[in-house]
Amino acid sequence: MFVELPKVGAELTAGKTLGSVESVKAVSDLYAPASGTVTEVNGELATAPEKINKDAHSSWMLKMTLKNPGELNSLLSAADYEKFVAEEGGN
DSSP states (O other), rough: OOOOOTTTTTOOOSSSSEEEEOOOSEEEEESSSSOEEEEEEOTTTHHOHHHHHHHHHTOOEEEEEEEEEGGGGOOHHHHHHHHHHHTTOOO
């Protein structure tokens, strides 16, 4: 497994690709949930990317300063996301 993340200082745009996660079976793009500037990247993932699979909800990838905090209002809550996944047959 391999994780590609942007560098500190990178400008992200909501909905645009910010990096990727590569596994044995596939490469998946990562998309920015909001626009802003990367302030920190989780360096542990460079040597232990499997942490994402072990506990995706506690393995952070990056921290950022938001350009427009209002963009967060369009994101699903954890409960709404779980409901969406269940309805799509992901459970």
